[in-house]
Amino acid sequence: METTNLLLRPLQDSDEELLLGYVLNPLVGEAAGWRPPNAGVSGKRILAKILSHPNSFVVTLKPEDYPIGCIALMLYGKSKLAKNPTEGEVGFWLGQEFWGHGYMSEALEAMLAYSFTVKKLAKIWYGYFQENTQSEKLAAKFGFHYEYTRNYTYWPALHAIKVEKITALTSREWLARKIQ
Secondary structure, eight states: BBBBSSSEEEOOOHHHHHHHHTTHHHHHHHTTTOOOOOBOOOOHHHHHHHHHHHHHHEEEEETTEEEEEEEEEEEEOOOOSSTTTOOOOOEEOGGGGGGGHHHHHHHHHHHHHHIIIISSOOOEEEEEEEEEEHHHHHHHHTTTTTEEEEEEEEEETTTTEEEEEEEEEHHHHHHHHHHO
């Protein structure tokens, strides 16, 4: 997938070193749902799990094809939120130095178009931790509406109990926003 400033593409061997650097940042990991690597967990293992979904993409800056993060669409059966085969869940993260430049907005717009037009899904779910105000603002910007809160859910990857806000966007809502 290609946008004005970004390319969303499969992982290449040359991406690993840069992406591992982002994975090591505790601010990136905790917002995305994993603990920074330590003696018991390798960064490569975290990265492999993140990019193991068939619809996972490395987000890169054009024209250099410079990796800055990842975005994924988890389909029914792989998603914690999708309730049937017409639904999916989106997840993403970005290296901290690329926050605040609109890159994730651009990547999310491309992923939503892919989800609704190529994958023909009817609904996309998105969950974020209550304290993650950046993700809350991004969800609102794209018209995701609040569905429910998962209170005090244990997250094994973080070894923590978190409150997660669950939002959703239907294909009709997405299309109506595109037409405006």
